Ligand SMILES: [Zn+2]
């Protein structure tokens with residue numbers, strides 16, 4: 001079974017990328033993976049944008065194979081292309097204020113101050129996403145090798161952030177990374 005794009009047949013499936021429901025009739029991306037419990041394959045569903053951001057390679061295959069026009073195909077294809085080019089971008093799963101002051105930045109290995117904005121990461125392994133720590137926002141440029149592609153992903157996976165908060169994060173992205181002690 002190849003990766004595919006199709007209209008959701010019900011509103012029951014949850015997106016593996018953001019955890020939210022996919023509306024019935026909305027185009028969704030299905031990643032084909034070996035079924036861990038039985039013979040054959042199983043499909044993991046995503047919103048198109050979540051799939052383009054978090055599973056760029058299989059998404060590109062599905063997009064190329066889809067015979068009908070896909071709305072915003074060019075933008076979605078570009079999102080996926082950037083994620084293939086910058087291998088760590090698909091790890092972004094939102095931003096949050098550090099709750100404890102105990103976490104270590106995955107990039108510079110220094111502690112993240114309590115209350116400071118951090119970018120949360122996941123790793124995709126064996127068919128699932130696992131929490132993979134976080135980084136300082138100013139470390140993003142060095143860690144992802146791009147800053148331009150970071151905000152759309154934070155917006156997508158932290159939909160609860162207010163405009164003022166997003167502006168704070170954007171401003172932090174421009175700051176120099178913490179210097180090592
Ligand atoms: Zn989603």
Ligand SMILES: [Zn+2]
Pocket residue numbers: 105106107108109110135136139178
């Ligand atoms: Zn850091």
